[in-house]
Amino acid sequence: MRLIWTLLFMLAGGAALAASPEDDYIAARDKAISDIAAQESANAAVETLDAQNTKAMADLQTRLSALLGPLAVKDFPAAGTINLQSLSDSDIGFGMLDGLRYTTSDNGPSLVATTRGLAERWLKSRADETDENLRLPAGIDAALKLDAFYTQAIGADAAFVSTLDFPLKKPEGADMAFARLGGWTQDVGPIYDQQVIVTLVKGDRVLIAEAPAAPPVPKIAACDALWTAADAAAQKFQEAYQASELKDEKAYDAANAAWEKGDGDYRTCMGEHLPGDPAFPALLAHAQELADHMAGK
Known part of the structure; x- marks a missing residue:
């Protein structure tokens, strides 16, 4: 046993x-x-x-x-x-x-x-x-x-x-x-x-x-406008960086910062406005x- x-x-x-x-x-x-x-x-x-x-x-x-x-x-x-x-x-x-x-x-x-x-x-x-x-x-x-x-x-x-x-x-x-x-x-x-x-x-x-x-x-005009303004500002910093003989890193960093902030602001705007859009219930x-x-x- x-x-x-x-x-x-x-x-x-x-x-x-x-x-x-x-x-x-x-x-x-x-x-x-x-x-x-x-x-x-x-x-x-x-x-x-x-x-x-x-x-x-x-x-x-x-x-x-x-x-x-x-x-x-x-x-x-x-x-x-x-x-x-x-x-x-x-x-x-x-x-x-x-x-x-x-x-x-x-x-x-x-x-x-x-x-x-x-x-x-x-x-x-x-x-x-x-x-x-x-x-x-x-x-x-x-x-x-x-x-x-x-x-x-x-x-x-x-x-x-x-x-x-x-x-x-x-x-x-x-x-x-x-x-x-x-x-x-x-x-x-x-x-x-x-x-x-x-x-x-x-x-x-x-x-x-x-x-x-x-x-x-849907596209939301107010949000697109935030990105368009940020992109324009970043482009100016980028142009300043390209034009400088010593390649000013501050201008380069400023361009990236403007793009990143614009991206964040755009997405925040979409998150705030989209729930009130007529398309949201279907989504x-x-x-x-x-x-x-x-x-x-």
């Missing part, structure tokens, strides 16, 4: 120590990153690196597909492709959120799905970042309030800049729902092609949907519909 209990205890202990599917995925991802880094250090041919990256990404996609199962959100396909864009830290798109991306077209709505465990691990890795520009809170609720979260999680070659947050109603059954309006940019100034981004946490799933704002975000309804679909309605 003692032998039987000992065997049962050993089997239970072994099961408890078995790696979870998330652990297996993380281990496979980290090994692939390490292997590619070693190949790069050895000056491997580009073709070799590309082939290794493609093979590893396919393996990770298979693991994530098994982990997540088919997606069941209206207007999105059941199968997705890996959200990561590269396993080389020298490439754009390295280090994005571990998950699958679902979309029907390049310019249409997209949705990134992951588990809460993978999202929390990803955030923890960024909470420990030494570069403060890349550092994020470890908690999901705090991270969702930062543009940097969307830039790092689902963006690749541009930064996400918010216009405002929607007063979203949390769908029944959801643990958390958050919606933001904004756009992707590589520069300061107005972003006229904006996106609605909705993040929903439900049980073990974290879903981040992105869709072109419908209707399109809010668009965000709410996305959230409801993500919750299973």
Whole structure:
């Protein structure tokens, strides 16, 4: 009898120590990153690196597909492709959120799905970042309030800049729902092609949907005027910098400061005026519909 209990205890202990599917995925991802880094250090041919990256990404996609199962959100396909864009830290798109991306077209709505465990691990890795520009809170609720979260999680070659947050109603059954309006940019100034981004946490799933704002975000004259004035002032400082033989750095800094202030003033203005615009109820309804679909309605 003692032998039987000992065997049962050993089997239970072994099961408890078995790696979870998330652990297996993380281990496979980290090994692939390490292997590619070693190949790069050895000056491997580009073709070799590309082939290794493609093979590893396919393996990770298979693991994530098994982990997540088919997606069941209206207007999105059941199968997705890996959200990561590269396993080389020298490439754009390295280090994005571990998950699958679902979309029907390049310019249409997209949705990134992951588990809460993978999202929390990803955030923890960024909470420990030494570069403060890349550092994020470890908690999901705090991270969702930062543009940097969307830039790092689902963006690749541009930064996400918010216009405002929607007063979203949390769908029944959801643990958390958050919606933001904004756009992707590589520069300061107005972003006229904006996106609605909705993040929903439900049980073990974290879903981040992105869709072109419908209707399109209207231009607001008072806000455009703020940017136009700031841009004109910055241009004068820039011209003074270019004209000076010694390249006066003060003029250069003043130009950048004027652009950055104008950008901030423009976005603040849009956030204040847009809720009173006739287009806003439809934009809010668009965000709410996305959230409801993500919750299973």
